[in-house]
Amino acid sequence: MDIRTLFLAQTGALAAIATMLWVARSAADERNGLKTWTWAVACQALAYLLLAHLKWWPMPLSTLLGNALGALSVALFFLAIRQFLGMPIASRRLALMVCVVSGAAAASAILEQMARANSPASMPSLVPTIVNGFVYGWLQLLNALALWRKPKPELRTVQHIVALLYLGMGLLLPVRAAFILLTELQAGQFQLSEDWSEAIYLFGFIYIIATNLGFLQMCKLRAEAEVRLQAMTDGLTELPNRRALDEAMAGALGTAQRQRQPFALLMLDLDFFKSINDRFGHHTGDRVLATFARQLRAGLRAQDQAFRYGGEEFVALLPDTQAAGAMVLAERLRSQVACAGDASQPAISASFGVAIWQPGDSAEAIFQRADRALYQAKAAGRDRVVLA
Known part of the structure; x- marks a missing residue:
């Protein structure tokens, strides 16, 4: 297998990916880690170009810079994944990892130059491969663990596939490093058996393409979920809106019909809201609505859902709730939201x-039925609860 050609192919693929990511960048990429990922891909492309050892690059310099850029790219991938997941980032550990691997690359380049000075036919140093194998393998396993844990439902399949790819690389790198260290130290980095070389470098090429596509798909799925959430959320109160209520009601009806468990529907209306707008202004009216929504959400149980129905009307769905329990909860909510002016x-x-x-x-x-009961409550003097 021509490793140099493979490295150049990986350079081209990574450079194309980095270019497209840079052209298509947006402000949202600051939050989801895609900007950091783009820089990681660019560093990795340069690393493979240098490690291909083209004639115009001095060997010690290309080894040193290639491994340093490789270390930086791994650190940036590690950082991007944690930015995407919203995890805390140990910047000192990342900096230490880059320094350790870069230092090993520098030492190996010096040793290689000294060896070549004494024997031009000597093979490349294996220090970077061994050190990188253990350090990178550990980081890939950490990436796999982070991606596997508690993904959101819309991301679960893709995120688990990417996690398995990281797991595979996290196991392969230290195994290769240990194999070289124990049995192939004198053979040279590219003198492993043909089966080993083909399997390792073929998986590496697939891994590069698949993890990049996987991370992009994760960002796409999250963006779609955020857009859908925005479409289902009322901007002022941050409660689910009428569209979300329709979906929740369909689910509640299906569950009730299958399990024969009743649920309660509360319709709430702020009393004399038009006079609030007229007397205090619409800005105060908006603040009252937002405050009322927070109080409503805080007063419900964990399994209950609150929605903004429209204007000053709100709805609450209470699963597995009988009439007595619904009345108790509604009375408690009524007293909690009441405020003397x-x-x-x-x-x-x-x-x-x-x-x-x-x-x-x-x-x-x-x-x-809920609307008729609400009308009766308002007709009877407001600030009260009526059961249909």
Whole structure:
């Protein structure tokens, strides 16, 4: 196998990837780690170019710079993955790793130059391969562990595939280093058996392409999930919106019909909200809505969901809840959100309509009952709870 040609092919592939990532960069890439990943790919491309030992590069200099850039690229990949996952970053450990590997490369370049001065036919030093194998292998295993742990549902499949690739490389590198150290130290870096060389370098080429595609796919899936979340979230209150409520209601109805477990629907309306806007202004009205949403979310149980239905109307879904429990929770919410006003602060209260799922109910039927109960609460003087 022509290792130099393979390294040049990897250089070309990585340079193309880095160029496309740089051209397509955006402000979002600061948060998801893709900008750091782009720099890592560029450093790796230069490293392979230098380690191909082309004629116009002096051998000691190319070995030194190639391994230093390789160390930097591994550190940047490590950093990018942790930026993507939102994990804390041990910058001192990363700097130490780069210094150790770069130092080993420098030492090996000096030893190689001395050996060539005494014997021009001597083989390249194996120090970088052995040191890099253990250090890089450890970092790849850490990457695999970080990617495997608790991925979000929309990322699970791709993230686990990338984690398995890192696991494979994390096991292969130290095994190769140990093999060279124990049995092939005198043979030279590229004098392993043909089967070993082909398997190692072929997997390395696949690994480079697959991990780059995998990281890009992870960023794409996250961006799509964030866009979907924004489309399902009310910008002012940060509660799920009407579209999200429709999906949640469909799920609640399906669960209730399968398991015959009733759920409760609360419809809430801020009392006299138009007068709040008229007297205190729309800015204060928006602040009241946002505050009310936070209080509503804080007052619900962990399994409950709150939504902004529209305007000053809100909805809460209470799974596996009977009428008595729904009334207790609604009364508690009513008292928690109530606030006496003064000259500078509007009075706040809310009316509640409660409906309980019944076998055969459609979404429209349960909403109509909750809406009628809410209308009755408002007609009876507001700031009260009525069960349909």
